[in-house]
Amino acid sequence: MSEVKLLGTQSSFPCARIIWALKLKEVEYEFIEEDLFNKSPLLLKMNPVYKKVPVLIHSDKPVVESLVILEYIDETWKHNPLLPEDPYERAMARFWAKFVDEKCVLSAWEAVKSEGENKKKAIETAQEMFEHLEKQIAGKKYFGGEKIGYLDLVIGWTSLWLNAMEEVGGMKLLVPEKFPSLSEWTQNFIRVPAIQDSLPPLENVVNYFQVGLDYLRSLSANK
Amino acid sequence: MSEVKLLGTQSSFPCARIIWALKLKEVEYEFIEEDLFNKSPLLLKMNPVYKKVPVLIHSDKPVVESLVILEYIDETWKHNPLLPEDPYERAMARFWAKFVDEKCVLSAWEAVKSEGENKKKAIETAQEMFEHLEKQIAGKKYFGGEKIGYLDLVIGWTSLWLNAMEEVGGMKLLVPEKFPSLSEWTQNFIRVPAIQDSLPPLENVVNYFQVGLDYLRSLSANK
Numbered sequence: 001m002s003e004v005k006l007l008g009t010q011s012s013f014p015c016a017r018i019i020w021a022l023k024l025k026e027v028e029y030e031f032i033e034e035d036l037f038n039k040s041p042l043l044l045k046m047n048p049v050y051k052k053v054p055v056l057i058h059s060d061k062p063v064v065e066s067l068v069i070l071e072y073i074d075e076t077w078k079h080n081p082l083l084p085e086d087p088y089e090r091a092m093a094r095f096w097a098k099f100v101d102e103k104c105v106l107s108a109w110e111a112v113k114s115e116g117e118n119k120k121k122a123i124e125t126a127q128e129m130f131e132h133l134e135k136q137i138a139g140k141k142y143f144g145g146e147k148i149g150y151l152d153l154v155i156g157w158t159s160l161w162l163n164a165m166e167e168v169g170g171m172k173l174l175v176p177e178k179f180p181s182l183s184e185w186t187q188n189f190i191r192v193p194a195i196q197d198s199l200p201p202l203e204n205v206v207n208y209f210q211v212g213l214d215y216l217r218s219l220s221a222n223k
Numbered sequence: 224m225s226e227v228k229l230l231g232t233q234s235s236f237p238c239a240r241i242i243w244a245l246k247l248k249e250v251e252y253e254f255i256e257e258d259l260f261n262k263s264p265l266l267l268k269m270n271p272v273y274k275k276v277p278v279l280i281h282s283d284k285p286v287v288e289s290l291v292i293l294e295y296i297d298e299t300w301k302h303n304p305l306l307p308e309d310p311y312e313r314a315m316a317r318f319w320a321k322f323v324d325e326k327c328v329l330s331a332w333e334a335v336k337s338e339g340e341n342k343k344k345a346i347e348t349a350q351e352m353f354e355h356l357e358k359q360i361a362g363k364k365y366f367g368g369e370k371i372g373y374l375d376l377v378i379g380w381t382s383l384w385l386n387a388m389e390e391v392g393g394m395k396l397l398v399p400e401k402f403p404s405l406s407e408w409t410q411n412f413i414r415v416p417a418i419q420d421s422l423p424p425l426e427n428v429v430n431y432f433q434v435g436l437d438y439l440r441s442l443s444a445n446k
Contacts, residue, residue, distance in 0.1 A: 049322065049355060059312055068317045087298035091286045099272065100286060132272060152418035 003028040005057040006044050009036060011208035012199045013157035014066035020153050021070055022028040023076045023194035048103040067097055070150055082150040096136060097141070103119075103129045104155075108162060112169035112213065119171065126173050130182065138181040141188060150194050156195065159186040164205035168213055227252040227279040230266050232259060236432035237289035243376050244293055246417035248300045250390040254300035260348065273407040283307075286306055290320055297336045303367045305373040319359060319366070327378075329385035331385060335392035335436065342394065346425040349396050361404040364411060371415050379418065391436055 006029050007020070008015030022029050034043055034053050046055045046062035056063045056072065063072045074082045083090050108127035112120040133155060137143055143151035158174060166172055176183040190196055229245070229252050233260030245252050257266055269278045270286035279286045279295065286295045290310050297305040330349035337345045356378065360366055366374035370374050381397060389395055400404040411421055 058311075063311070063314045063318070065321060066315050067316055068321065071317065072310055072314040075313060087295055088281075088284055088286070090298060091291050091295040093296065094291045095286070095288055098291070 003059055007030055007032050007034050007040075007046065007052045007055040007057065009208070010206045012053060014136060016200075017066045017153045017156065017160075018054045018056060018069050018073070018214075019198050020195055021073045021082060023198060024080050024082070024148070025073060026080070027073070027077055028074070053212065055170040063202070067094075067101070067154065069151060073165065074150065080142075082153065084144065084149065093143075093151045096133075096151055099129075099132065100154050104133065105157070108165055108173060111173060113174055113216065119169075121172060123171055127175075127178065128177055129173065129179050130158075134179045134182045137185045140181075143183070148189070152189060154187055155185075159190045159195075160199055160202060161205055161209075162216065163201060164209050167206050168209040187205070226282055228255055228256050229253070230255050230263075230278040231276045232257055232281065232431075234428050236384045237275060238292065239384075239421070239423075239436060240289045240376045240379065241279060241361050242378065243418055244296045244305060244347045244411045244420050246306070246421060247371070247376075248296060249303070250296070250300055251315055253275065263412050283314065290317075290324065293376060297373065305367075305376065307367065307372065314373045316366075316372070319356075320373055322352075322355065323377050327356065328380070331396060334387070334394060335388050335432065336439065342392075346394055346396060350398075350401065353381075355404055357402045357405045360408045363404075365408070371412070371418075375418060378408075379412060380416075381405065382413045382434075383422055383425060384428055387425060387432050390429050 002023070004027055006015070006018055008018065008031065011032065011033075019031070030042075032042070034040060039051060043053065043055065044051055046057060047053075047064045050064060051146060052064070054064070054066055054069060055068045058072075058076070061068050063100070083093055087088040104126070106131050107122065111119060111126045142148050164176055166174070174183060174186070179197060190199060227245070229238070229241055231241065233254075240255070250252055255263075255265070257263060259276070262274060266276065266278060267274055269280060270276075270287045273287060275287070277287070277289055277292060279292045281295075281299065286292050306316055325335065327349070329343065329356045330352050334342065334345040347370065365371050366378060381388060385397055389397070397406060397409070413422060
């Protein structure tokens with residue numbers, strides 16, 4: 001039995017964050033693929049509150065929520081630190097991580113879902129959110145400075161998952177002319193070996209979002 | 224000029240969390256009361272992304288978002304630690320803090336706002352969320368164990384602000400018979416001197432929520 005297990009799906013970016021962190025820390029783990037339409041008894045037992053992936057199981061104890069798991073990994077295996085040392089820089093990294101999950105991810109998904117005139121507005125809103133990230137990365141190689149770190153892993157979904165969202169939503173959010181530094185960062189990010197080796201195929205992620213979108217639309221059609 | 228400033232409003236519980244943390248750490252600070260209907264240029268400059276309180280200004284640098292500020296305070300002034308030492312316990316505290324903000328606060332506010340049959344459902348949903356907290360505190364004096372800590376400060380709003388929400392919403396969520404341990408904890412919590420000395424008057428908080436509710440209703444009436 002492996003001491004570290006990760007319940008996840010290869011196509012989900014919150015799961016990818018954890019895979020990347022474990023690879024950067026060189027922690028051995030067993031990956032257990034979950035079928036989100038038929039959740040395993042282990043997932044329901046380990047995350048009874050949300051019943052969601054990712055779940056990190058370490059010595060039989062579960063940790064859930066990707067940002068919480070990242071901090072747990074950083075505090076448990078202290079080599080190759082993910083968060084900066086300085087309390088102010090740590091606070092900034094945590095602030096932007098929350099911003100990414102609450103504003104960037106949700107506004108991008110809103111742009112995928114919406115149609116017609118609403119879609120144009122949703123794209124504008126999402127791009128306003130990305131402008132904040134563009135300002136943060138301008139002049140730097142990584143959000144973590146010279147080395148890849150916590151905030152890079154949190155924003156890593158823009159390197160592949162955002163492309164898949166754009167394909168499913170029939171639109172372009174991360175226009176290189178508007179976001180030159182962020183676009184360049186995505187290229188640097190996926191060239192890091194620990195990241196490159198563990199990116200799922202784009203078509204799987206496209207399929208993952210398409211299934212999600214079709215499912216949501218079927219729910220609202222049945223209302 | 225004080226080295227530590229807090230932009231806030233006395234009636235807001237995210238601000239109270241920060242006041243409590245600074246008191247428990249015995250950190251001197253200057254409190255600057257904000258008028259949320261007429262925000263100061265300092266607030267807009269210090270929190271340009273959200274334009275919200277609380278903002279902690281330390282040596283002229285701003286930190287925002289109450290959970291981020293709590294961790295910043297704990298890492299900057301290390302005496303009287305707020306978070307536990309053990310990485311797993313830290314992860315659990317962060318998990319429940321996020322749960323409180325995303326599930327308990329929002330579902331309680333939903334119960335305040337809604338009316339008729341919806342209100343009954345909203346109360347049930349909120350109470351389902353509080354059941355998780357009841358299980359967490361059962362058999363313990365504080366969420367932090369024998370000493371008050373981070374998670375106690377995060378859940379501290381249930382000791383006074385929830386009463387005000389109940390009054391404004393004309394309902395009862397934290398029924399002592401249903402939530403004996405959580406109800407007992409609220410009594411222990413407000414007896415801690417650092418907390419007791421800095422609770423705003425209940426009528427101010429009632430007024431604060433009533434103004435917020437009236438404002439929201441005027442917005443939806445003008446739609």
